[in-house]
Amino acid sequence: MTAKVITRFAPSPTGFLHIGGARTALFNWLYAKAKGGRMLLRIEDTDRARSTEGAIDAILDGLSWLELNWDEDPIFQYSRADRHREIAETLVADGKAYKCYCTPEELQAMREKARAEDRASSYDGTWRNRDPADAPAGIDPVIRFKAPDAGETVIEDRVQGQVRVQNKDLDDLILLRSNGTPTYMLSVVVDDHDMEITHIIRGDDHLTNAARQSQIYKALGWDIPVFAHLPLIHGPDGAKLSKRHGALGVEAYRAMGYLPVALRNYLVRLGWSHGDEEIFSTEQLIELFDLDAIGRSPARFDFAKLENLNGHYIRSTSDDDLLTRLRELLPELDNSRELQEAAGDEVWEKVRLAMPSLKERAKTLVELIDKAEFLFVKRPLTPDAKAAKLLDADALSRLGGLLPVLEKIEVWSLENVEAAVRAYAEANEFKLGKVAQPLRAALTGRTASPGIFDVLFVLGQDEALGRIKDQVSKT
């Protein structure tokens, strides 16, 4: 019989959902989907001092935005503290754990001694075999795991392969704090077991923990889940991800105008590959994803590639979908106030009309709005420096000559507008660019824009003529 796959994403709510966490969630989600299993969500909030409500919301919102849905209700680890405590006490009763009364000062001294002696483990086992009757009064003990002191612990990792750790290098970790709350090392094992997790897919930073946890599983007589430790994501400079580059919350990526589908495609390729392929639909990902194709070396975060992918997905997203996302994003933009004031229904209708040519030119939604700005601004436009330079006397006289031609157009269609402008240029022996560039400057206030005929058409006859006159009459 093959057990159904159950994975879990287990963030600690001490900050936002950063990019590494997002990728871990994605891999867990994909693996569950690929195997027809489920992905559970567990909030690891046993550190009461550092866990916050805001962080929980940020993580849930981040996952939802990325469209990584979890199965069942999230489990809050702290709510299971009684269960964890019970297991710790069982371990003590079975002689597999013990109470330790050492003070922080004694512990500190042990650490320094261990370092001086080039040893990896520091706890010296003072209370491991000492008679509990010697317990000093007035000190609340912690409960420590009685880890095997000889031999080795072998982890069979689906990504990293076989990893061997000498047991002498692992000391007796704390299971229950002196205040009676469980530590991560205990909670994680008990919860993964109780939740019937079959595959633990998480960051490489937990690799050594896997050995410690394996020992606890064995002491409890429980089956050890399959481990898969993902290489970490580094910043562009190869160093640890910091706030300056990449270690932003996923909501920051949303605000920068990235599409969830693009971010997912980018993240999955950080570590996972399928031959030479780069672009994957979610359906393909679910079909192809497997643990065996995950590489073992860490990756650097590269915004340029994310942008490229995002541009690809913007181009292949429907105009209506893009329009919806743009309207949702608007309030988060720096210049949101001005844009929002101008953003009436008729403006959005123009944006929709221009969308096919606009989306060819944008790598992010923020850029998309910026390229559409000429549709939001009100007459008279103030051309930017480069555009103003284009509108010299000669150019303005060419525009002046074009005015009556455009006025004469009865049906303002893309075809008619284009034919009229081309005919005007030809009749006066101007290269098209001689007319198009000044026109672009007058119509958009910039030197770069969608095709000039698209611009003319989308603006509409009255607005287009008005904008040209505004510039021509300045002289």
Next chain:
RNA sequence: GCCCCCAUCGUCUAGUGGCCUAGGACGCCGGCCUCUCACGCCGGAAACAGGGGUUCGACUCCCCUUGGGGGUACCA
């Protein structure tokens, strides 16, 4: 310090002993297209960290060095 993991173009990666004159993608450079900017298309520069083995033959296997990362908490 000690323990563990990692190492192919600038970046993400393909490669699982001969198919490699090392492939793709992003980025970069040049060209085409062209009303601008993009898109698209064509072309180019660009890598097996170093040293030892093993083998008829190593990018691929082993060891060492170097470099990077992680862990070493009454954090997770």
